[in-house]
Amino acid sequence: MASSSTAWATNISSIASRIYFLLIILQIPLFRVPCRSGMCTTPLEVTSSQLIASEVFPAVVVKALFYPGACANQLVKNMTIPRWDDLLNIYNISSVKDASPVIDLQRLEVLAGSYFSVAGALVGLLRPGRMSMFGTLLVIWGLVKEGILGKPINTDPARAVYVYPTMLIALVCAFSCIKYDVKKIVRSNTNRPIAKPLESSSKSKLT
Template sequence: MNVKVWTTVISFTASRIFFFFIFFQIPLFRFPCRIGTCLTPMEVTSSQLIASEVIPSWVVKVLLFPGAIGKVILSRQPIHNYNNLLEAYNLRNLKQATSTNDLQHIEVLAGSYLAVAGAMIGLVKSRRLGFFGMLLLIWGLFKESHLSEGQSSFKHNKNAINIYHPTMSIAVISAFLSIREDVKLMVSCFKVTSSEPKHK
């Protein structure tokens, strides 16, 4: 296959894998958030959207529904009613809930937003949004987990933040490989290298 075909196959497959990881809410990390403990960018994003009332709650339900279906399949429990999704994710009355200051964890919040948006956009057009979101998210988690004891908001629970390296690695790699321009450059370099004559 030529460079264009390889590029299309790799970026198409990677973008679908990244979408699956984000929208079916494969756990990537552990982080204290408004609903208690968030395991995915979708949970961080949804909790913030509901609390800020930026968009209608039905939009958040649509975003959460694929992940809710996936969790039901894995746990073999009865499927959640669409109308009760917010209760299932503990997303009711978030404004009254005690939460950490979102601005103190802006990298995690912004990275989650970008990851969710990048996963959606990546289905129709190649963009670096998802990859940048994942990098920002990792930096935010790393920074929070390595703050000095006097600065950290989670100093009383050293295990409050954790990165699940296997799934996070797959998500980051798939986000990167979904960028068509970068994949094309990589494939071109590989073909040039492999086509060079070997000197005896």
């Protein structure tokens, strides 16, 4: 029974991690928030705009991350495949170096959560873990803080934050990526030592 439960938990986490990866890499809109490139709707857009602005990774790495989602979006819209050289212009990322970094600093939770979400989606293909869950929760907290608490203050309705229903799917997948090892739990319970009475207490009862 323990082996079947372990296999069930492993299958659930593997399927959830693959769905979460597709949500991230295909750039399914999860939210809408102001960023350096304008309005970002996916964790990959937030992460990539920051990577290009800080020049942490070369542009070819960012293009490689963008290309699957860009192809999927263009095929759905007009049945065309975008050119490799036009990727940064399509997402308005080529000019993010000139944008003010204050936009990202005001939304550190969304920025950090996007980093964790993208990294968790990539790592989750090899080994599902908690990184996707932490990233998704950070993004949600950043959006809730701005949408409900009004921090930072936004007076432009066109740049107001918005959460798409697909965020719920990402949240469920992120929690399902955590693999609970039922076999270890059963072993720890069976191998737990039974408390024995002290010798002094047993001798006192006999006397």
